[in-house]
Amino acid sequence: MSTLAIIGAGPRGTGLLERIAANAAELLPPDRPLEIHLVDPYPPGAGRIWRHDQSPLLRMNSMAEDVTMFTDASSTIEGPVRPGPSLAEWAARAEEFAPYQPVADPAVRAELRSLAPTDFPTRRAQSAYLDWVFRRAVAELPPHVTVTVHRDTAQSVGGPPDGAQLVQLSDGVLIADQVVLTLGHLGSSPDPGQRELAGFAARHGRFHLPPAFSSDADLSGVAPGEHLILRGFGLAFVDLLAMLTEGRGGRFVPAPDGLAYLPSGREPVIHVGSRRGVPYHSKTGYRLQGPPAPLPRYFDAAAVDRVLARPGPLELRRDFWPLMAKEIGFGHYHELFHAHRERVRLPWTDFLDRYDRLDWYAPELTALVEQAVPDPADRLDFEALDHPLTGLRLTPDGLQQHLRDHIRTDADRRADPAHSADLGAFLALLSLFGQLPRIMAADRLTARSAATELDGWWSGFFNFLASGPPGFRLRQLLALSEAGIVRFLGADLRVAPDERTGTFVATSPTTPGHPVHATALIEGYLPKHVLSRTENPVLRTLALGGELLEEAGLLTVSLPDGRLLDPTLDNTPHPRRTALGPHTNGRAYTAFARPRTNAPGFRQNDAAARSLLTELALTTGARGTATPTSEKVIRT
Template identity: 55%
Template sequence: MTPRAALVIVGAGPRGTGLLERVAANLPELYGDRPLDVHLVDPHPAGGGRIWRTGQSPLLWMNSQAEDVTMFTDETVEIAGPVRPGPTLAEWADLDGHTFPSRPQQGAYLRWVYEEARAALPASVTVHEHRTSAVRVSGPREGRQRVWLADRSTPLLADLVVLTIGHLDAEPGKDQRELADFAARHGLLHLPPDFTADTDLSAIPAGEPVLVRGFGLAFVDLMVLLTEGRGGRYENGEYVPSGKEPLLHVGSRRGVPYHSKIGYTLEGERPPLPRFFGPAEVDELLRRPGPADFRRDVLPLIDKELGWAHYHRLLTAHPERTAVDRSAFEEAYAAAAPGSAELAAVVAAAVPDPADRLDLDALDHPLDGVRFASGDALQDALRRHIGDDLERRHDPGHSPDLAVFGALLSVYGQLIRLGDTGDPDNWWHGFFSFLASGPPGPRLRQLLALSRAGIVRFLGAGTTVEADEERGVFRATSASVPGEWTEARALVEARLPDATVELTGSPLLRALHEEGARATDAGLLAVDPADGRILGQDGRPHPRRFALGPPTTARAGGAFTRPRTGGVAFRQNDATARTALAFLRDLSCPAPLSASA
């Protein structure tokens, strides 16, 4: 008797849920009514998973507006499978589309999507939920795989395994181990990189200085939980302390928070994208002998693509700030080589005010080379910087910024096709997050209020922390205020763990790498960009193992997809689901014996 085909999906959060939805959508065409077992492995509830679980503080928000979050395909998504529309988070929860929902609200939406995907499966498919972790996958390339679970001695047997495990914990690197040892010797507090919602913050003392490294979304969560989470409140734009707050001294490599979410919509004509970094350009890069060099071959194309979106919008919506006819500019811009002096000259001639030109380096490093006479002068300057950013990101007069956001999403979709060379040192992902995946505007207004109240103090760019053995404290300084030091008995690393395949806290991912799965220079698991199959050291895709999401080269540029934006994650999920179903179908339909057999 032929055993029932089995598909194991490790990770039942948003990515696993999205894959299950695509399996349900494609199953009638590719698999029919054949019996199938689907095993979902995750220690957290299916749908929201760990990050979006409903049992967390409602003070924590998404950094996306409710109308910008969907788990369903639409006609803009280029997929081979059927389009199955569904409600956005705003429509499902009956929320104002411009609000930033809480994470528990998003978790409830994801749970509903998961239940809808399960309900769409025919009776021939049985779904098994395993509330535990997968620790290892074994088995030959040509045969059934064994998925070993943390809470049972016998493995799950699988014809195919798909990893959709999302963000992961990590083992501490050498620098973090040294800081932890120093803290233990001197009775200090050191909190390593972690998911802020999972961190026990009760040991952080009230009224005492705390050094914080990291100025992204993990810091925003920390800020919320240590202020409103300890009983503080906002009144008329000012912060009223509870007296239980610590004093947060925050710095980072850039020294500034991520840019605010944009607070308006793009009206009128949109830049046609992709234009200078699209399928044709990626095809050309892939045809070249040897791997592409990101800085030399890819980044100039990205710069030109982002510039195209910016200047197209400027010439279309704000022509009074330009000095040439749009058609003449577009012709000259197209003819100039990416990254060339000729291209810079075309832009300079067309856009008289340098403030209207796109300067990616200045955006990426706003405090580079800027020095302040004192820490107080830095506070004033940073408050102006954040205020200016808030004003700009909510002013349609700067609508080229939103056009560039659209180009950033387009670029991310193309980079995935390049696989290992799409972002080898993780620079692009960091830049994208800084520019396009920042906090809601209200969070930055709260940050300003906390700064005025003295609860938050800025350290500046190029922040470094040293362990002072003689004094038994942590000391921080920055390039922004040379020679000024801040001492504290607590240090918090406000950033996600660096979960490379070498340092990942997932024994499953670590074992895959040790047994021959390839990793990029940035420590990501290398997968086939066509369908997510895991690549070996020899570059061959494994026929029975797939992986999608943040730990891999098949990650999308954002946690969730905006409606009507093409949906890179949707395309990946659909391609993986169709490849998996076709493989399982062929396994269950062996070729008939010949007459002479």
């Protein structure tokens, strides 16, 4: 009998369990029984972020047809491909997929029955899907594998590298041969800047919310009519805005030019700004109008190998971004030329022949695009996309109108299939993640590039272009602006405490000379995990013991199998400890993915599952134990 402890039973832990089930027949003989112990205080499958117990106002930023937990024909994995339904397919025919169990919440049942493939589901609908995925993974395990779920928080992991691992729970100890940390998105204790703001708020009786997960945020301290600075314009902002408006009784109603907002009187006045000063681009509401581009073309394995063969340290923007940008451009122009031929002046074959031969930054490429694509609105301009307010100097009222026009234009464009080249660029952008894990595994990026370019600029740029909200959220933002509930602050936002007035003061070069004073401040972005300030007790204990390595605040693991690199073992992989997820330098952030995209997270899960099963098949030592009250046993 061998034992595996998986700490974290959310989507990443569930995805690993699915891969264990898929690979067990090959790698775990029937005479090698295995006990799997899953440890998580939140429901298995959904975990903390996707648990059912959250506001029905909170939605996914992906369409139902673009969410899957299963490998498919695109997956380049060593283990067997086990296809399964997307969220949309499961919702349409849930009773056909074993093990079927009716969804308990009648509101979620009703949503699933009416869910269209292109709808943006609530997070509670995703919770139901993940619950089913978990139960299917358990059901597909062979008879000699059992699963025990512990609704508990692991406090520490100890034990020698050549012996049993001890997982401390609140009411007992698990003894395991292998331990996997699938901890999901983690928070960190406040940095010095956040501590300063929190201290200021406490001294003056003001409200301050540091970076937090939306479903956990307590907004009750924000008073009706209070002036609030909300710093951040991404997905956390969208969630917080919904809870501070609709969540307080306001309503959106149809209006001749779109939507109007009817306040409840309980809303604060929300002043919002960020580095860019504009919200994330909304998701497209249509499908490709032409044939899919054959991706990748320029940023494939061979191209990455050629860059990696260069001597010396590498940088993302200097060495890889020209290939990445050209790939995105290929997706954009492939769709434009194939679906909207009346808007181009050259045959596609002529354009592509010249495009192939030119570097991304070559003046000749700029000239080619100008010759072939007469309308600048049809050309791909990364600088204009990334810095939409650069150089603008406006009055506060002028900024409100400018931002409304910007948001309306973006929402209209992302709903109009005439601009489907945007979707072509989006799909090419997603394809880049096929090679990024290889770059990270090669460990050739400088520390500065990994921190400021990969985790900084690239992550922010990708989220801004590709991880925005559904289009209806931007139209709601317009209505809130027109109702005076939301006021825009501009780009390069700075917020400072003012001891004299006891207020937070926001300034932006977009509206010079017009500071905004507020008595509440919310940091409208998700917590960034930093290992030295981690809130997770297991990682904190291991770090204090000098048993972890850190890379740009992330846990350093071997790729692709996720073995923890241990300083006490000369920085080599620990034979009994693995970590997968966004808290690691594996950086496969999403535990679920768009179908047919060869998702890096699925590839990591498969590699880790095969490594674990290979080791566990050779192990007969440990046996998991805990007090009976802390566990729920699921037998297959």
